[in-house]
Amino acid sequence: MENKRIVENTKKFNLKQFFFQWEWMLVGVFIIINIMNSNLSPYYLSFTGIMDASMTFLDKAFMVLPMVFIIILGDIDISIASTTALSAVIMAVTFNMGLPMPLAILLGLTVGAVCGLINGLLIVKFKELPAMIVTLSTMIIFRGIAYIILEDQAAGKFPEWYSYLGWGYVGTVPFMLIAFIVFAILFGLLLHKTTFGRSVYGMGNNITACRYSGIKTDKIKVIVFTLMGFMASVTALFLISRTGSARPNVATGYEMDVIAMVVLGGISTLGGKGRMLGAVISIFIIGLLRYGLGLINVPAQMLMIIIGIILIIAVTIPNINLSSFKKKKIA
Amino acid sequence: MRNISKFREMGLLVFIVILCAFIQFKNPSFLSFENINDLLTNTAILSILAVGMMMVLLTAGIDLSIGSTLALSGMTAALVVSNNPEISPIVAILIGVAVGTVCGFIVGFLVSMFGVFPIIASLGMMNVYRGLTFMSSGGKWVSAHQMPDSFKGIATGSILGINTLIFIAIVIYIIFYYFINYTRTGRQIYAVGSNVASAKISGINTKKTLLLVYTLMGALSGLAGVLWVSKFASAQGDTATGYELSVIAACVLGGVSVAGGYGKVSGLLVGALLLGILNNALPLINVSPFWQNAIQGCIILVAILMNAYVKRRATKENLMRRKI
Numbered sequence: 001m002e003n004k005r006i007v008e009n010t011k012k013f014n015l016k017q018f019f020f021q022w023e024w025m026l027v028g029v030f031i032i033i034n035i036m037n038s039n040l041s042p043y044y045l046s047f048t049g050i051m052d053a054s055m056t057f058l059d060k061a062f063m064v065l066p067m068v069f070i071i072i073l074g075d076i077d078i079s080i081a082s083t084t085a086l087s088a089v090i091m092a093v094t095f096n097m098g099l100p101m102p103l104a105i106l107l108g109l110t111v112g113a114v115c116g117l118i119n120g121l122l123i124v125k126f127k128e129l130p131a132m133i134v135t136l137s138t139m140i141i142f143r144g145i146a147y148i149i150l151e152d153q154a155a156g157k158f159p160e161w162y163s164y165l166g167w168g169y170v171g172t173v174p175f176m177l178i179a180f181i182v183f184a185i186l187f188g189l190l191l192h193k194t195t196f197g198r199s200v201y202g203m204g205n206n207i208t209a210c211r212y213s214g215i216k217t218d219k220i221k222v223i224v225f226t227l228m229g230f231m232a233s234v235t236a237l238f239l240i241s242r243t244g245s246a247r248p249n250v251a252t253g254y255e256m257d258v259i260a261m262v263v264l265g266g267i268s269t270l271g272g273k274g275r276m277l278g279a280v281i282s283i284f285i286i287g288l289l290r291y292g293l294g295l296i297n298v299p300a301q302m303l304m305i306i307i308g309i310i311l312i313i314a315v316t317i318p319n320i321n322l323s324s325f326k327k328k329k330i331a
Numbered sequence: 332m333r334n335i336s337k338f339r340e341m342g343l344l345v346f347i348v349i350l351c352a353f354i355q356f357k358n359p360s361f362l363s364f365e366n367i368n369d370l371l372t373n374t375a376i377l378s379i380l381a382v383g384m385m386m387v388l389l390t391a392g393i394d395l396s397i398g399s400t401l402a403l404s405g406m407t408a409a410l411v412v413s414n415n416p417e418i419s420p421i422v423a424i425l426i427g428v429a430v431g432t433v434c435g436f437i438v439g440f441l442v443s444m445f446g447v448f449p450i451i452a453s454l455g456m457m458n459v460y461r462g463l464t465f466m467s468s469g470g471k472w473v474s475a476h477q478m479p480d481s482f483k484g485i486a487t488g489s490i491l492g493i494n495t496l497i498f499i500a501i502v503i504y505i506i507f508y509y510f511i512n513y514t515r516t517g518r519q520i521y522a523v524g525s526n527v528a529s530a531k532i533s534g535i536n537t538k539k540t541l542l543l544v545y546t547l548m549g550a551l552s553g554l555a556g557v558l559w560v561s562k563f564a565s566a567q568g569d570t571a572t573g574y575e576l577s578v579i580a581a582c583v584l585g586g587v588s589v590a591g592g593y594g595k596v597s598g599l600l601v602g603a604l605l606l607g608i609l610n611n612a613l614p615l616i617n618v619s620p621f622w623q624n625a626i627q628g629c630i631i632l633v634a635i636l637m638n639a640y641v642k643r644r645a646t647k648e649n650l651m652r653r654k655i
Binding site: 076122126128129130132133134136137138139140141142143144145147148151152252253256259260263269270299300301302303304305307308309311312315316 | 393395441445447448450451452454455456457458459461462463464465466470568572573576579580583589590619621622623624625626627628629631632635636639642643
C-alpha cells in the first residue's frame with residue numbers, strides 16, 4: 001500500500017485527479033452560493049459586505065480547526081460548546097471581580113486548555129470508553145460549573161478596547177478574519193507539514209500500528225484534545241467580545257454546527273481522511289449561506305433544514321460513488 | 332462476565348437505595364406515594380426513549396435526531412388535535428407514532444442503504460426535523476387551551492389505577508424485553524452490534540436489522556412526543572432540544588455499551604430510574620437548580636468510569652484464571 005502511494009507521488013501531475021477532489025466541489029458550491037446571494041440581494045456582493053458577513057460566523061470557526069484533528073483521529077468532542085461557555089463565564093466573572101482584563105483573558109484561555117486536557121486524559125486512560133461518551137459527560141459538567149458560577153445572571157461591562165477583538169477592523173479587514181486566517185495557517189501547517197500531523201493521520205488509520213512503530217499515541221491524543229479546549233476558549237474570547245456579556249448558556253449547540261462544518265469539509269468521521277482546506281471552505285459555505293438567506297428573510301428554521309440536507313447529501317455522494325466503484329472491481 | 336454484569340446492576344441498585352435513604356432522611360416527603368408517582372411519571376418518557384436508544388446503541392450506532400423527532404411528532408399531533416377537537420386521543424397517538432416512524436425510517440434508510448455514519452445522518456436529520464417542527468407550526472406554540480381535555484387526559488388519566496404514562500412505559504418495557512431477549516430479530520440486533528461481518532456471513536440481513544432498529548427508535552420517539560405534549564399541555568418548536576443526550580446518558584448509566592453489542596433491558600431500567608431520581612430529588616433536598624447539571628454530569632462520569640474499571644478487573648481475573 002505504502003509503495004503504491006510513493007509510485008503515485010512520482011507520477012506526472014494528473015490534471016483530472018487534481019480537479020476531481022472534494023475541495024474543488026466545495027469551491028464550486030461556494031461560488032454557486034455567492035452567485036445566488038448576489039442575485040438575491042444587490043447589497044451583497046461588495047468587499048465590505050462580505051467582510052462584515054464573515055464576522056457573523058467566524059466565532060465558531062476557531063473551533064473547526066482543532067476539530068479537524070480530532071475527527072481525523074477518529075474521535076469526536078461534543079463538550080466544546082460547554083468549554084466555551086465555561087471559559088467565557090470565568091473570563092467575565094474574574095474581570096468583574098477586579099482582575100485586569102489581560103489576566104482574565106489568560107485565565108479563561110488556561111481554563112479552556114485545562115478542560116481539553118481533562119478530556120484528553122480521560123480518553124487516554126480509559127481507552128474502552130468512546131470519546132463521544134466521555135465528552136458527553138464532561139459537556140454536562142463544564143456547563144454545569146458555568147451555571148454554578150453565574151447562575152442565571154450575565155457578566156460583562158468589559159473595557160472599551162476589548163470589543164475591538166470582535167468588532168474592530170485592520171484597514172478594511174475585520175480583525176477576527178485576520179486572527180482566523182493566522183490560526184488556520186498555523187493549524188494547516190501543523191496538520192500537513194509536521195511529523196505531528198502525519199502521526200495524527202496515521203493514528204486515524206490504525207492506532208495500534210502507530211503505537212508499535214514508536215509513535216507516542218497517548219501524548220498526541222492528549223495534545224490534540226488540549227488544543228481543542230484552548231481553541232474553544234479562543235472562541236469564547238471573540239464571542240463575548242461580540243455579545244458584550246457572558247452567560248452560562250452562550251454557544252449552546254455550537255458543537256453540532258462545528259461537527260457539521262468539519263464533515264462537510266470532506267473529513268471522514270471514520271478517521272484518517274480529509275484536509276484542512278476543505279473544512280475552511282465549508283466554514284465559509286455554511287456561514288455565507290446563512291448570511292445570504294438571512295438577507296432575504298428566509299426563516300432561520302428553513303436554514304436548519306437546508307443545512308441538514310446539504311450535510312446529508314455531502315456525506316452520501318462519496319458513499320454512492322465508492323460502493324458502485326467497488327462492485328465494478330469485484331465483477 | 333455474567334457475575335460481573337449482575338454485580339454492576341446490583342451496585343447501581345445499592346447506590347440508588349443509599350441515595351433514596353439519604354434523600355428520605357433529608358426530606359421525609361420523598362418516599363410518599365404522590366412523590367413516587369410523580370417521579371415515575373416524569374421518568375416514563377425518558378425510559379420509553381431509552382429502550383429505543385438501547386437498540387440503536389446495540390448496533391454500535393447512535394441517534395441524535397430523537398429530540399427533534401419527538402418535537403415534530405408531538406407538534407403534528409397537537410396541530411391535528413387543536414384543529415379537530417373531536418378526535419379520539421388514540422388517533423392522536425397513532426398520528427404521532429406514524430410521523431415518528433417515518434422520521435426514524437429516513438434516518439435508518441440513510442444509515443443502512445447509503446452507509447452514512449449514524450452520528451452524521453442523525454445530526455443532519457436532527458436539523459431537518461427541528462426546522463420542520465418550526466415550519467409546521469409557523470413558529471407558534473400550541474398551548475393548553477387549544478387542546479381538548481380528552482387529549483390532555485392521556486397524561487393525567489389512569490389505567491387500572493396507574494397513571495397512563497407509567498402504564499404505557501411498563502407495557503413498552505414488557506414488549507421490548509420479550510422482543511430483545513426472546514425473538515430471533517431481537518437477538519440479531521446483538522449479533523449485528525457485536526460483529527457486523529460475522530453477522531452478515533451467518534446469514535443475517537444486517538441492512539434490514541439496522542433499518543428496523545432506527546424505525547423502531549423513530550416510532551418510540553413519536554409515541555414519546557405525543558405523551559410529552561399531552562403531559563406539558565403545550566407543543567413548542569424547541570420541545571425537547573438536547574433531550575437525546577439525556578437519553579444516551581440513561582443508557583450509558585444502565586450499562587449499555589456505546590461500542591455496540593452489550594446492554595440489557597434490566598440495566599436500562601435502573602439507569603433511567605437513577606436519572607429520574609436525580610432529577611426529582613435534588614430540588615426536594617434544596618439543591619440549587621444551578622447545581623443540578625454539574626451534579627448529574629459528575630454522577631454520569633463516575634458511573635461510566637466505574638463501569639470501565641470493573642470490566643477491566645473482570646477481564647484481568649478471567650485471564651488469570653485461564654492461566655491456572
